[in-house]
Amino acid sequence: QKTENPDTWCLNFDSNGVQSSAKIDLKGATVISWVVNGQEILFLSSKADRTSKKAIRGGIPLVFPQFGKVESPNPVATLPQHGFARISQWKLDEENSSEASEFISVSFSLDSSDLKEQHSDLAESWAYPFTLTYTVCLSAFSLSTTLKVCTTSEKELPITPLLHSYFATEDITQTFISGVKKGPFVDKTKSGAPTQEFSGEKIIISQEVDEIHFDAFGSDKVSLNFGSSVPYKLEFNSIELPDVVVWNPWIEKCIATQDLKDDDYLKFICVELGNIKKPFLLSSNSPLTFGQRISLVKVE
Numbered sequence: 001q002k003t004e005n006p007d008t009w010c011l012n013f014d015s016n017g018v019q020s021s022a023k024i025d026l027k028g029a030t031v032i033s034w035v036v037n038g039q040e041i042l043f044l045s046s047k048a049d050r051t052s053k054k055a056i057r058g059g060i061p062l063v064f065p066q067f068g069k070v071e072s073p074n075p076v077a078t079l080p081q082h083g084f085a086r087i088s089q090w091k092l093d094e095e096n097s098s099e100a101s102e103f104i105s106v107s108f109s110l111d112s113s114d115l116k117e118q119h120s121d122l123a124e125s126w127a128y129p130f131t132l133t134y135t136v137c138l139s140a141f142s143l144s145t146t147l148k149v150c151t152t153s154e155k156e157l158p159i160t161p162l163l164h165s166y167f168a169t170e171d172i173t174q175t176f177i178s179g180v181k182k183g184p185f186v187d188k189t190k191s192g193a194p195t196q197e198f199s200g201e202k203i204i205i206s207q208e209v210d211e212i213h214f215d216a217f218g219s220d221k222v223s224l225n226f227g228s229s230v231p232y233k234l235e236f237n238s239i240e241l242p243d244v245v246v247w248n249p250w251i252e253k254c255i256a257t258q259d260l261k262d263d264d265y266l267k268f269i270c271v272e273l274g275n276i277k278k279p280f281l282l283s284s285n286s287p288l289t290f291g292q293r294i295s296l297v298k299v300e
């Protein structure tokens with residue numbers, strides 16, 4: 001439903017004693033809040049500025065068409081870091097609730113004509129016809145976000161999308177990620193970012209972390225754990241997004257980031273599901289759908 005702010009939409013779920021809600025900002029179709037029984041799950045910077053040219057700092061910005069900044073001669077080389085979807089104004093498509101009221105969802109869209117209108121320079125850099133439909137679905141203890149991408153382009157388009165989710169932490173020193181599969185990963189904090197082998201241990205956050213784990217989903221559930229004082233953890237289900245980025249800027253980079261407060265590095269961790277290593281090839285014959293489901297699970 002509409003909120004007092006015309007640029008924000010709210011989903012409210014209330015069933016069997018569980019109340020949850022999600023708020024979505026039309027800028028970037030960024031989910032900026034997910035509350036379950038009074039508990040906010042996402043981090044949103046108090047310095048986030050939805051009116052600036054930059055993405056909203058926090059929530060779940062949508063990275064499309066490319067992760068990071070790509071070197072020339074790739075067609076996305078002139079696009080800003082993490083693409084244009086997160087800095088564009090999306091339109092509301094439709095709101096649905098299931099007959100059994102097990103979930104409520106809302107969809108937003110962005111297409112090539114919107115991009116041309118809003119960012120003509122970027123539309124020249126990525127001059128392909130496209131339609132994006134992003135669906136946010138809320139149920140009692142889970143939040144799903146899925147993106148459908150279509151093009152009528154004759155050319156195959158490589159894309160490396162990602163869901164850049166920021167989660168609020170109670171105590172960063174107790175926070176850890178478990179269940180990421182052994183295998184190749186890149187540590188972007190090391191010079192040259194060499195590909196290394198990940199041992200499969202817990203990922204703890206005691207310094208700057210900026211890692212890309214390739215093909216990260218195996219037999220264990222990828223989970224975000226908050227420490228013994230928090231009675232729940234988050235479990236991630238991937239819908240066709242095989243890679244996981246873990247990011248926390250730590251002290252120096254946090255201070256250098258304008259839209260974060262100096263001590264915000266203590267208050268969030270990003271766990272980002274994406275497809276980075278082997279780009280999807282988008283073509284007119286095969287639309288793509290991918291995303292994530294995040295579930296809140298009680299810890300005994």
Ligand code: BG6
Pocket residue numbers: 055081082164188210211245247272
């Ligand atoms: C992460 C990247 O996904 O996003 C980091 O791995 C980057 O390298 C971070 O610093 C934040 O990016 P931005 O553009 O939102 O400041």
